Amino acid sequence: MNKEDLKSKQDVPAQDPPQQETEAPAKESVKDAKPKESHEKMISVKESEYNKLKQELSDSRDRYLRLQAEFDNVRKRLEREKAEFVKYANEGLLQQFLFAVDDLERTIDAAKANHQDYMAFLKGIEMVMTQIYDMLRKNNVKVIETKGKKFDPHCHEALMVMESAEQEEGTILEEFQKGYMFGDKIIRTAKVKVATAKSTKEPDKTEN
C-alpha cells in the first residue's frame, strides 16, 4: 500500500508537509490499494467441485462480457437510429417553411421592380410574417412576454438596468431580443432592460 494513497483517502488534514510547492498530494493512484490479505484459512473442496466452480466462473464471465458487448451494440444501434430519425425529423417543419421562403422571394422581386406603392409592399411582407407566426404557433412556439412584466431569471436575461421612478423595481422596461418557448422549454431567453429602485446604491445593504 502506498502512502500517498492512504493520504488521499483520508480527510486531508494537516499531514506530513508536502514535498511539492503545489502542496498537492504528491501522487494520485487511480485505484485504491487493497489491504494485504491476512493469513487465510485453507479450505478443501473436491476436485470435481473445484472444476465445476471454475467452469461456472468462466461461463458467467463470458456471459457477462457478452452482455456488456451486446449492451454496447444496442447502444450503437440506437444512436444510429436516433441519428437517422433526427436527420429527417424536421421534414414537416421545413415543408411549411418553404412557403415562407417562396413568399419572401416574391417580396424581393417586388422590391426590385421599384414601384412606388410602399403600403402595398408593406402589406405583403406583413402577410408573409402572419404566415410565419402562424407556423410558429402551430408548432407550439410562443413568444416570451417581456415589457411591463416582472423579470424572471428562468426565461429572461438582464442585459442592463435603469433606475426608474415610475416603474416598480424588477419590472422589464425594454426588450432587446425576443425570447421563445418551444412547448414548455425555453429555446431562447428574452434579453431585456430592467428597472431598479430609484435609490443610490450602497454596496452592503443590511436588509431589503
Added chain:
Amino acid sequence: MARVIGIDLGTSNSAAAIMEGGRPVIIPSAEGAGVASGKAFPSFVAFTKDGQRLVGEPARRQAAINSEGTIYAAKRKMGTDHKFKVFGKEYTPQQIGAFILQKIKADAEKYLGDKVEEVVITVPAYFNDNQRQATKDAGEIAGLKVLRIINEPTAACLAYGLDKAGKEQKIMVFDLGGGTLDVTILEMGWDETHKAATFEVLSTSGDTQLGGTDMDNVLIDHIINHFKQESGIDLKNDKMAFQRLREAAEKAKVELSSTVTTDINLPFITADASGPKHLTMSLDRAKLEDLISPIVQRCRGPVAQALKDASAKIGKDIKVDRVILVGGPTRMPIIQKFVEQEIGQKIERGIDPMECVALGAAVQASIIKGEAKEVLLLDVTPLSLGIETLGGVFTRLIERNTTVPTRKSQVFSTAEDNQPAVTIRVLQGERQMANDNTELGRFDLVGIPSAQRGIPQIEVTFDIDADGIVHVAAKDKGTGKEQSIKITAPKKLSDEEIQKMVKEAEKFANEDKKRKEEAEVLNQANSLVYSTEKSLKEYGDKVSSSDKEKIEKEAGELKEAIKTKDLAKIKSGMESLQKASHKLAEEIYKSTASQQAAGAGQAGSGGTESHAHEDASPKSEEKKDSGKKKDDIIDADFRAENEK
C-alpha cells in the same frame, strides 16, 4: 442502488458525468444547454431580493440587475477565509460550492431516477491542502460523500483512458477555459502490484486572466470597427445591436473551427436618417487567427515555464509523450497547432474538451467503486466479417465496429441439387464482392444428404470471443454434422490499413453495388430456370404441348442469356419465361391442394434466399473424417486470396 458521479466543479462552468454501460456520459443540466457551454452550466449562485436562491443559468441571467446578490467564480476563493456578504448574510466559499453541488445532485437524481450520494470532485493540480479540504467540505455540506478529490488534469487523462497504457509516460494537460489557462505536466507511473496507474504532478503553470472571453472580445471589436468604417456608426453603445453581434461573433468563431470562411449577416442592425443599415461581412479563419494571435502568444510563457519546472524536477530535459487539451477554446485549430508546435507532439483527440474533466471524474468514481475493471475495455471489430455466397457475393454476418464478444448466426442453403458439400470462405472487409476482401480461412462442410437445392439448412455461426478469436462453425441442421474453424489472430491491422480498406469500399461502392446486383440477377435467373424446369418435369403433362414447348424454348433462351452474362438480356429472358409459365403455374396451384407444398414452394422462392457458395472442386477429400470429428479446429493462415 445509489449512483456515484464525477463532478467538474469549475471556476466558470461546472458539469457532472456518470458511467453508463462502461463509458462515461455527461449528465445534462436540468434547464437545458446554454449557448456556448454544451451540457455544463455556469458556476453562478445568486440570492434574489425576494429570498430565492438561484444556481446556474438563471443566476447568470439576473446578474446584471442583482450584482450584490450574485456570486461568481467562488472557486477562486476556495480554502481562504473570504466571506461572501449577501443581504446581511455571510457565506463561505464552501457553502457557495455546496449550492452548486446540490444543484448537480438534484439534476443528476432527476436524470438518473436514482439517489446520488457519493461523488468524486476535481480540483486544479495547484490546489493546496486547504483548498482541497474546502472543496471536500463543500461536498459534505451538500450532503454528499466525497470519495476522492482528484486533479483536473488527472481526470482528463482518465477520460482519454491513458491510465490503461500500463507504462510510464509524461503527459501535458493544456487547459484553456473561459478565463484561465492551466498548464500541468504529469508523470504517469504504473503500480504493478495493484495494476493501477499513478499520477504525479511534475509542474503547474498558468495565467488566471487569459481565456476564451478575451478572444470573443477581440472578435467583437473587430466587427464593430469594420462596421464603423463602413457606415460611420458605432454599435458599441447600442445594446440591442450588441447582443446580436455577440451571438454572431460566437457563431462565427465556432464555425471557423471547422470551415475556413464564414459570413456574418445581421440585417437591419441599426438605422440612421438615410435608412436601415445592415451588417454584412465575411470572415476567414486566417483573419480570426490573426486577431487572436496575441492571446495565443500569451500561452507560450506558461507552457515554457511548466516544461522548465518539470525538467528541473526530474533532473533532465523532459520529453512529453502525450498532450491533452481541455476547455472550449482548445477546439480552435490555431490553439491545437500552437500546442503541437510548442511540444512537438500530436494532441490526443476524440473527447469533447469541455466534458473531458467531468467524464474523467466519473471514470475515477467507477474505478473506486470497482465497477470499471479492465474487462470492460471491450474491443470492436475494425472490419466486417462474413462469408462468400452464391455468385461470389460477400454476405456480412458481423458488421464493422461491432463490440465483441459477439455471436451471429444465419441459415444458408445449397445452390445445386444433390450438392454434397459447401465451402465456407471466411472473409474480412468492406467490399461487396468476396474476392475483393481478405480471406481469413476456409473449410468445407461435407456429407450433406442428397437433396434439392435450397432444401438443406446450413447454419453458419460467427463467434468472436473476448480475446478477438474468431470461431466460425457451419452446421447441417438436418444431420447435425458440424465443422468449424478457429482464426486465432485475425491479422492485426493498423489504423491506416483499416482506413484504407474503408475508403476503398467507399470509392468502389457504386461499382461494387453493380457487380453485386449482377450476381443477384444471375442467381435469380438460375433459380428461375431451375424451378421452371422442375415444375415442367412434374406438371408438364397438365398443360398443352404448345405451352410446354414455349416454356422450354424460353427457358433455353434464358440459359443462353445467363451464359452471355448480359444483364438486360437476362432480365427480359426472365420476364418472358415467367409469362410463358403462367399457364403452368395455374395448373400447379390447382393440383397443389393435395400436394405437399414444401418442395414446390421452396423452389419457387429461389431469388430471395442466400445460397452458400458451392465449390465445384472436390475439396471435401481433404477432410474425410470431418463427419465424426465435430470440433476439428483448423488454424487458418490469413494470406490474401487473389487467385480467383
